Amino acid sequence: MAYAPIAVGAVLGLLVLRGLVWIVRYVAAxxxxxxxxxxxxxxRRRWKRFAxxxxxxxxxxxxxxxASLATTDASKQPKPRVLVPTxxxxxxxxxxxxxxRCLPKVGLEEFQRAAPYIADAWGxxxxxxxxxxxxxxxxxxVRTDPLLTPTEHVPTGxxxxxxxxxxxxxxEYAQPVAVSLSxxxxxxxxxxxxxxxxxxxNRFICDMAPSPAVQFAVADGKVSxxxxxxxxxxxxxxFAFVGDDLEEANALFKRLVALREDRSTCLKNVLGVKNVWHSGLSASWPLTVLVIDEAHTYFRDHKGSDRETKRLAALAAxxxxLVEDLVKKGRSVGILVVLATQKSTGDAIPTFIRDVCPVGLSFAQKTADAAVAALGDDIRNWPDANPVHLQEPSYVGVAVMKQEGRPGFLRIRTPYVPDADAARVATNSTHLTRDPADLLIHVAGQATMRDFLTKRDTGTAA
Known part of the structure; x- marks a missing residue:
């Protein structure tokens, strides 16, 4: 009994400490x-009753x-206990x-059926x-809808x-969403x-820019x-930028296809693997990202019989x-193509390119056909996630993508990156900009590269 006051004091002290922690946390929030x-x-207070x-x-x-030992009358059984999940x-x-924590006959399915009641009870x-x-x-x-709450992203640099x-x-449940690029x-x-x-x-470039193991080229069809x-x-x-000029874009795409061919030729000899993702990216062999914004500018089928129209049609084809080559053959050598367009229908992004891209996102769309082109026919089975419902101004910045590993689609609130922050990151990482072709010559050695390229051109490369 001499220890009883000590035990009571310890319990009270813990309760007071817990209360102080709660108050400090509450005031600081x-x-x-x-x-x-x-x-x-x-x-917490209402859970047992509500459950x-x-x-x-x-x-x-x-x-x-x-309970069995406490029951002296054999004719009276203890009352059944009602168990509630912790x-x-x-x-x-x-x-x-x-x-x-689940209980017998109270598992995942029971909780999922009760989800609407939980939402109502929890507000x-x-x-x-x-x-x-x-x-x-x-x-x-979620009490407040994350999809309707605009967010900003400030790159750390x-x-x-x-x-x-x-x-x-x-x-839509305020959980972080990321996609693997491997x-x-x-x-x-x-x-x-x-x-x-x-x-x-922009957010993708700003986040990746501080690493020398990523290099970027952009073809922007909106500007000149x-x-x-x-x-x-x-x-x-x-390391490269072109506007809406089809000839300049064609030259850039040829330049990157040449890089793809050179990397493919010497990959195993230089890195010792057949796939760069097996050894990892590096400053000497960086992930090379080609962004093609307003992609329809470069692929549009030009109709007409005059000389200029025929020239543009030939360039577009x-x-x-060339982009098909990069998408179909660039994966193992560390080349990623990001294509952005308003409607990813076959006339904007040729299907032989679009259908090879495993990751697809769509912001607001006007028609169901445009949504299907962007996300696949399965989006018809998930009407609540269809991007045709995202045309309200409050949904600017909200995209839809396929759920990896699970049926259905995710709706994602993407953050806005202020221009000043983008400029800051670019300025601070300018010294990291390198042409991947120059890096390849450096890492492989000029004599070795000449030997590889000679073998490639003569068709004797392994």
Missing amino acids: DGPMRQSIRQAGRI QMAGLSATDRMPTAL LKVKPDRYGVIARA CTRVSVLPDGPGYVRIRA EALEELAVWSLGLD DVPGVTVAGLPGYGKTSLI TTDAGDYADLTDRL ENAR
Whole structure:
């Protein structure tokens, strides 16, 4: 009994400490976070009652050993116990994330069926329930819609640890969404003008620019000179840039196809592998990204019988053939093509290019056919995610993409990168800009490259 006051004091001390931590955290939080903290407290307090009302409980008719010993009258059995899944709740700016432990007959399916009731009871706009390891489910409840909340991204200016990952933004449950670029030859980005295509690509360049293991070339069909358009602030970080001139674009595409051929010829001898992704990117063998914005400018089929029209038609056809080469053969040597256009129909991006690109995103579209061209026919089976519903101004910056590894599609809020930040990153990383062809000569050696190129030209390369 002498230790009882000490134990009581220790318990009270822990409670006081816990209360102080809660108060400090609450005071330091901003308005949305404070609201989520209060929401999490209400959920914890009401969970046991609500779970039983929502059918998320199980009845245990087997008495515990202690209850059996406490029952002296054999004719009276202990009352069955009502078990409720344990719940741990964590707040964030958008709502709460809860982890619940499953019970017999109260598993993933039961939680998913109860999701609408959970949303109503917790005061949330939507609730997602997913498995979270054996015997657990993860409940994501958002109070404010992340898709309707514009966000900004401020690049750190530091090189990313993982260059093979493209961070896109937040999904409709405010969870980060990223896509792997490892072994990806091409990405298509479609959507109406002004809805976020170029901003998405700008963020990608700004995040990757601080690393010497990534080099960029841009063909922008919206402008004629480097000092105009959306990429003007990033020009210093591009090893090549062309505008809407088809001949200049053709020369750039030929230059990159030549790089692809040279890399293919000496890849195994220089790196010791048949696929650069098996050894990893480096400053001497960087990921070479070709961005083709307003891609239809370079591939459009020109109709007419006059000399100039025929010349443009021939250039467009050759442009399509060259980009097809890059998309179909550039993956293993570290070349990625990003094609952006308003409608990724066959007349804008030839199907023999578009259908080889494994990653596709679409911002707002006007027609169902345009949505199908961008995302595939399966989008018809998911009407709630169809980008034709994103034409409202509040959805500027929201894109749709296929869910990797799961059925259905993701809606993603992509952030805006301020022009000043893009310019800052480009200026600070200008010294990293290199022509990948020059780097290849350096890493392979001039004599070795001459030997490889001679073998390639004579058809004797291994």
